[in-house]
Amino acid sequence: MSSSIxxxxxxxxxxxxxxxxDILAEYSDIVVRFQGGNNAGHTIVVGDDKFILHxxxxxxxxxxxxxxxxxxxxxxxxxxxxxxxxxxKRGYAVNESNLLISKESHLIMPYHKVYDVxxxxxxxxxxxxxxxxxxxxxxEDKVARCGIRCGDLLRKNIFFEKLNENLIExxxxxxxxxxxxxxxxxxxxxQYMAYAERIGGxxxxxxxxxxxxxxxxxxxxxxxxxxxxxxxxxxxYPFVTSSNTVAAQAAIGSGIGPTxxxxxxxxxxxxxxxxxxxxxxTELKNEEGDRLREKxxxxxxxxxxxxxxxxxxxxxxTHAVRVNxxxxxxxxxxxxxxxxxxxKICTGYDYNGRILEDFPSDISVLQDLKPVYExxxxxxxxxxxxxxxxxxxxxxxxxxxxxxxxxxxDVIMISVGAKRKDAIMVKNPFET
Ligand code: GDP
Ligand code: IMO
Ligand code: MG
Numbered sequence: 469m470s471s472s473i474x475x476x477x478x479x480x481x482x483x484x485x486x487x488x489x490d491i492l493a494e495y496s497d498i499v500v501r502f503q504g505g506n507n508a509g510h511t512i513v514v515g516d517d518k519f520i521l522h523x524x525x526x527x528x529x530x531x532x533x534x535x536x537x538x539x540x541x542x543x544x545x546x547x548x549x550x551x552x553x554x555x556x557k558r559g560y561a562v563n564e565s566n567l568l569i570s571k572e573s574h575l576i577m578p579y580h581k582v583y584d585v586x587x588x589x590x591x592x593x594x595x596x597x598x599x600x601x602x603x604x605x606x607x608e609d610k611v612a613r614c615g616i617r618c619g620d621l622l623r624k625n626i627f628f629e630k631l632n633e634n635l636i637e638x639x640x641x642x643x644x645x646x647x648x649x650x651x652x653x654x655x656x657x658x659q660y661m662a663y664a665e666r667i668g669g670x671x672x673x674x675x676x677x678x679x680x681x682x683x684x685x686x687x688x689x690x691x692x693x694x695x696x697x698x699x700x701x702x703x704x705y706p707f708v709t710s711s712n713t714v715a716a717q718a719a720i721g722s723g724i725g726p727t728x729x730x731x732x733x734x735x736x737x738x739x740x741x742x743x744x745x746x747x748x749x750t751e752l753k754n755e756e757g758d759r760l761r762e763k764x765x766x767x768x769x770x771x772x773x774x775x776x777x778x779x780x781x782x783x784x785x786t787h788a789v790r791v792n793x794x795x796x797x798x799x800x801x802x803x804x805x806x807x808x809x810x811x812k813i814c815t816g817y818d819y820n821g822r823i824l825e826d827f828p829s830d831i832s833v834l835q836d837l838k839p840v841y842e843x844x845x846x847x848x849x850x851x852x853x854x855x856x857x858x859x860x861x862x863x864x865x866x867x868x869x870x871x872x873x874x875x876x877x878d879v880i881m882i883s884v885g886a887k888r889k890d891a892i893m894v895k896n897p898f899e900t
Pocket of ligand 2: 480507509597601692694695698707743744745
């Protein structure tokens with residue numbers, strides 16, 4: 469029986485991690501975000517109510533669960549406060565006992581957001597297509613050892629000192645290189661001290677909290693953000709986000725050792741999507757892609773941008789299985805494939821006549837290859853009504869079995885609609 473489970477996206481993000489974590493949260497005690505920031509948009513639909521969470525873990529909709537924002541996350545306090553307030557207005561409890569924020573998580577500062585947007589503008593055609601939320605620049609400062617952390621909000625003098633130190637360099641860069649206005653230290657100080665008043669009571673040593681929870685055999689769910697192919701090391705670099713999104717980061721980003729992580733589960737859509745720029749071998753720039761976008765409602769939960777759509781990429785999946793150490797798979801949005809005559813799965817890449825079976829890390833190769841497809845028959849019936857695997861149409865079951873075979877791991881949950889109830893749990897990972 470697994471008592472700590474890591475959920476990561478196996479594609480380019482938006483695989484339905486929020487929905488899956490919401491379902492599994494029922495069986496866990498604690499849900500932890502361990503990387504990323506409010507570039508994430510995790511959608512949960514309960515009855516007719518839709519929630520999009522950017523920073524707060526997707527366990528918050530369950531009474532009595534603890535939610536932790538770990539040290540690996542970068543936090544825009546204004547966004548966090550708004551999210552807390554919105555949840556409260558909608559009748560959900562968010563307080564200092566059920567939402568804990570790591571002292572070591574880094575803050576997103578106003579200049580990070582300006583850097584992000586201005587840099588993208590300067591890049592022109594070669595832009596990454598970031599969410600513009602200041603995620604990359606905040607992580608840069610963390611690694612450059614000049615970042616300001618959540619814990620600094622509790623130490624006014626130190627916060628002010630660090631801010632002033634940062635602004636010396638930042639204001640010059642903003643004006644001279646990015647041609648933007650500089651920032652006034654006093655103004656930011658006042659703004660952030662007001663944030664400190666609001667969220668200060670949530671800020672604590674979450675590594676110790678999680679360690680104690682592990683010692684008490686609590687069940688912990690680690691909620692990944694983005695997806696494997698957006699990982700800064702293992703993704704389609706440089707068209708990636710600025711954090712490690714793979715499962716091992718769950719340990720680093722929450723302050724526990726890798727020996728404390730249990731089962732690792734990947735989430736994939738039954739097809740593929742990507743937001744922003746960068747290579748996407750199975751992208752369909754035609755009516756088939758438009759159909760997936762329309763039927764799947766493929767518009768970004770954070771920025772509203774249309775998502776690029778394409779067929780399932782099993783080469784990318786085997787890469788995700790390897791770099792995460794995936795043990796099980798969850799397939800979402802199977803219902804979006806209902807009614808198709810044929811469904812394609814990419815099983816290899818043709819690169820100048822040579823068939824590649826492994827996902828290349830070289831961007832120039834990725835941009836030049838052609839997917840090799842196998843074609844499976846589709847199904848007419850509506851999968852959304854299926855309550856168990858056997859209820860699915862035969863061809864839908866064959867499709868899932870084929871994905872299992874290509875991935876070399878079992879599919880333990882199949883999601884067939886956006887709502888919490890629309891899911892087939894083949895195996896409950898907390899009980900196996
Ligand atoms: P995340 O970032 O991985 O949490 O995924 P997003 O929330 O950004 O995107 C997933 C979208 O698909 C959301 O709008 C979900 O409500 C929706 N969704 C999740 N699972 C299913 C499913 O099985 N079927 C359908 N039709 N929609 C789903
Ligand atoms: P969830 O958690 C999909 C993408 C952006 C851009 C690249 C870098 O909802 O799956 P960033 O702002 O992170 O520097 O942008 O990463 N991106 C996502 N795409 N889902 C996400 O999160 C994403 N978070 C970032 O579109 O291409
Ligand atoms: Mg999303």
